[in-house]
Amino acid sequence: MMLSSSLKEVINSLRNGSIQSKELCEKCIRRVQKTRELNSFITETLDIARSQASESQARQLSGSSLGILDGVPVAVKDNFSTLGVQTSCASAILKGYVPPYNATMVQRLLDQGAVMMGKTNLDEFAMGSGSLDSVYGPVRNPWKYTFQNYEANKQDDLNKQSLRFSNKGNSANHKNNIQSESIKNSDSTNGQNGSSGIPEDMDVSDTRSEECDWYVSGGSSGGSAVAVATGTAFAALGSDTGGSVRIPASYCGVVGFKPTYSLLSRYGLIPLVNSLDVPGILTKTVDDTVIMLNVLAGHDVHDSTTMTDPYKPVLAVDFPEKISLKGLHIGIPKEYHAPGLASDVLSAWDKAADLFEAHGATVSEVSLPHTRFSIVCYSILCACEVSSNMARYDGIEFGHRAQNADASTEALYAASRHEGFNDVVRGRILAGNYFLLNKNYDTYFIQAQKVRKLISEDFACVFSVGVDVLLTPTTLTGAPKYSWYKREDNRTRTEQQDVFTQPINMAGLPAVSVPASLSDEGVPIGLQFIGPMFSEQKLLTVARWFEQQVHFPRLSLDGILGDL
Amino acid sequence: MTRFYVNISKMSTWMLTLNHRCLSSKVPAKPTWKQIDPSTLPKPTTIDEATISHLERLALVDFNNQEGIERLEKAIRFADQITLVDTTGVQPMDSVLESRNTYLRKDEVTEGNCKQEILKNAALVEEDYFVAPPGNIPLKKKEKSYRPKT
Numbered sequence: 001m002m003l004s005s006s007l008k009e010v011i012n013s014l015r016n017g018s019i020q021s022k023e024l025c026e027k028c029i030r031r032v033q034k035t036r037e038l039n040s041f042i043t044e045t046l047d048i049a050r051s052q053a054s055e056s057q058a059r060q061l062s063g064s065s066l067g068i069l070d071g072v073p074v075a076v077k078d079n080f081s082t083l084g085v086q087t088s089c090a091s092a093i094l095k096g097y098v099p100p101y102n103a104t105m106v107q108r109l110l111d112q113g114a115v116m117m118g119k120t121n122l123d124e125f126a127m128g129s130g131s132l133d134s135v136y137g138p139v140r141n142p143w144k145y146t147f148q149n150y151e152a153n154k155q156d157d158l159n160k161q162s163l164r165f166s167n168k169g170n171s172a173n174h175k176n177n178i179q180s181e182s183i184k185n186s187d188s189t190n191g192q193n194g195s196s197g198i199p200e201d202m203d204v205s206d207t208r209s210e211e212c213d214w215y216v217s218g219g220s221s222g223g224s225a226v227a228v229a230t231g232t233a234f235a236a237l238g239s240d241t242g243g244s245v246r247i248p249a250s251y252c253g254v255v256g257f258k259p260t261y262s263l264l265s266r267y268g269l270i271p272l273v274n275s276l277d278v279p280g281i282l283t284k285t286v287d288d289t290v291i292m293l294n295v296l297a298g299h300d301v302h303d304s305t306t307m308t309d310p311y312k313p314v315l316a317v318d319f320p321e322k323i324s325l326k327g328l329h330i331g332i333p334k335e336y337h338a339p340g341l342a343s344d345v346l347s348a349w350d351k352a353a354d355l356f357e358a359h360g361a362t363v364s365e366v367s368l369p370h371t372r373f374s375i376v377c378y379s380i381l382c383a384c385e386v387s388s389n390m391a392r393y394d395g396i397e398f399g400h401r402a403q404n405a406d407a408s409t410e411a412l413y414a415a416s417r418h419e420g421f422n423d424v425v426r427g428r429i430l431a432g433n434y435f436l437l438n439k440n441y442d443t444y445f446i447q448a449q450k451v452r453k454l455i456s457e458d459f460a461c462v463f464s465v466g467v468d469v470l471l472t473p474t475t476l477t478g479a480p481k482y483s484w485y486k487r488e489d490n491r492t493r494t495e496q497q498d499v500f501t502q503p504i505n506m507a508g509l510p511a512v513s514v515p516a517s518l519s520d521e522g523v524p525i526g527l528q529f530i531g532p533m534f535s536e537q538k539l540l541t542v543a544r545w546f547e548q549q550v551h552f553p554r555l556s557l558d559g560i561l562g563d564l
Numbered sequence: 565m566t567r568f569y570v571n572i573s574k575m576s577t578w579m580l581t582l583n584h585r586c587l588s589s590k591v592p593a594k595p596t597w598k599q600i601d602p603s604t605l606p607k608p609t610t611i612d613e614a615t616i617s618h619l620e621r622l623a624l625v626d627f628n629n630q631e632g633i634e635r636l637e638k639a640i641r642f643a644d645q646i647t648l649v650d651t652t653g654v655q656p657m658d659s660v661l662e663s664r665n666t667y668l669r670k671d672e673v674t675e676g677n678c679k680q681e682i683l684k685n686a687a688l689v690e691e692d693y694f695v696a697p698p699g700n701i702p703l704k705k706k707e708k709s710y711r712p713k714t
């Protein structure tokens with residue numbers, strides 16, 4: 001049971017002595033080893049974890065503590081610099097790169113006594129929405145995943161499950177052990193966009209026949225989302241440039257939080273798009289996110305873009321059922337019913353809106369007219385900043401250096417970069433260079449910056465007329481299958497997957513994806529709450545209220561993996 | 565329309581609401597926009613050989629193959645939609661902090677003396693130096709085209 005506990009629960013267990021740091025760490029290590037086929041970690045730091053846990057236990061026994069996270073296993077996305085531990089960004093060009101310092105986010109976790117289990121997998125340089133384009137191979141979603149090595153243990157559980165589950169059509173395919181009663185989002189009305197939680201071009205019969213198919217974890221922080229969902233860590237750091245924390249959170253059934261730009265330090269986070277990047281938090285519950293945020297937030301002298309006002313901690317809500325929604329105004333931006341929205345996602349969104357209204361909140365339709373152009377704007381700004389940011393990788397000072405390319409400096413740069421970057425990264429660098437050519441600069445780059453202003457003003461406008469929080473889907477569909485996802489390239493999938501998430505980065509707003517229901521296929525669907533800048537207290541309180549209303553079934557692998 | 569809430573132990577009531585669309589729902593029932601009609605966009609861009617080698621020299625990455633060129637052409641086609649937005653009188657936005665003062669620290673040395681740590685990550689060093697091949701030599705032009713011969 002311990003590994004499916006929330007961060008808050010495990011902190012309590014450590015405090016009241018019902019578990020000690022070393023034992024907890026060993027449980028997580030066994031889970032890391034048993035879930036290796038999901039490929040959520042690039043580097044496991046099990047020895048470091050053991051020694052940190054041992055130090056934590058010594059403190060525990062002597063009655064001292066470094067902080068709230070003392071002894072708690074956490075995971076860190078492999079684009080946060082970690083002193084003495086490889087930080088690769090899932091790219092060949094940084095294979096073997098060992099930073100001489102910790103990112104501020106990592107340092108703040110360690111200062112609280114957290115135990116680092118490892119560095120999690122991602123799309124190369126965080127460019128992607130599926131966590132498939134990593135030089136270390138794709139991350140797999142644990143939901144409905146068939147663990148090759150634990151078939152025998154699972155069979156028993158499957159039998160029990162089929163009794164508890166009324167799964168239409170695909171019960172034979174249902175292979176997870178879900179803790180507590182879970183409810184399928186059994187919407188019998190045919191939706192407006194096809195009849196299931198998958199886009200129309202997905203040939204279900206084709207993918208079902210493939211024994212080895214699995215669900216995509218979402219990206220780019222897929223490894224961190226999977227680490228939290230599987231219980232190898234009780235919280236994880238991700239990064240969010242256009243949805244990279246919220247998308248995998250939605251697909252893996254965990255909470256994914258993107259803070260207001262400037263609230264969390266980017267120092268030591270290897271940049272993708274400096275003006276959009278924020279560190280993000282993945283946890284099982286909203287309360288857990290609040291705990292992490294309060295540890296991580298606040299000014300950092302190493303990042304001049306962090307806010308200098310003293311950070312006011314978010315107060316956790318002890319009795320969410322007692323929250324009154326009177327006076328709360330929820331906005332439903334109509335443009336978020338975009339082409340391709342799956343009927344089961346629409347249904348979850350619809351029900352959530354009704355739920356708020358039924359409990360006394362004001363719910364109204366609002367308009368963010370430039371939403372549809374946001375993903376276009378994002379594709380340009382992202383490519384431009386990437387082409388500039390990636391210029392640092394030349395093979396000379398750090399990272400991969402090509403062999404036999406010593407004819408000239410430029411020949412060495414070109415050869416190292418050819419060998420070190422994948423097609424996706426090279427594609428964005430070239431596109432960025434194209435948009436920034438003198439003849440294109442105004443047409444694409446400056447025009448995109450102007451559109452960004454309009455997108456940002458759209459949000460400012462709805463918040464200025466009294467809307468407190470916006471409610472939207474996080475993604476168009478529930479977690480898609482690998483075989484379907486791979487039918488289009490990374491560029492195309494990012495255009496589709498990031499449509500609801502990247503406008504929030506454009507405006508620097510806080511947003512959180514909260515698991516809401518299961519898709520027709522039985523995989524998680526998340527909904528997104530968006531607030532004005534620095535509205536974390538209200539945003540997370542609303543998210544907490546919603547969470548306790550829906551009782552989303554927490555994934556538990558305790559039975560399947562046969563341990564503990 | 566009547567709402568039915570079913571209470572089954574911990575099960576959440578909202579997912580079990582039987583009539584899932586109630587009359588008051590504020591979520592639009594149909595998509596509120598359509599994909600853009602390509603005929604409203606500028607002519608699709610074809611990347612010529614001169615641009616290919618110019619971009620490769622600027623970017624110091626190569627297109628690798630025909631697919632790489634198509635990827636760029638598709639990215640440009642997608643980006644062309646940005647021209648449909650009327651931005652008359654709008655100021656370009658660089659950062660969400662444009663209206664705030666960002667922090668400037670004092671111009672003082674606060675850390676350093678980490679030469680060995682820095683050099684450790686280089687594949688090739690000589691004494692305390694990074695090693696680079698001769699500079700100021702332009703990248704050799706590619707001899708063959710990525711495009712299939714027509």
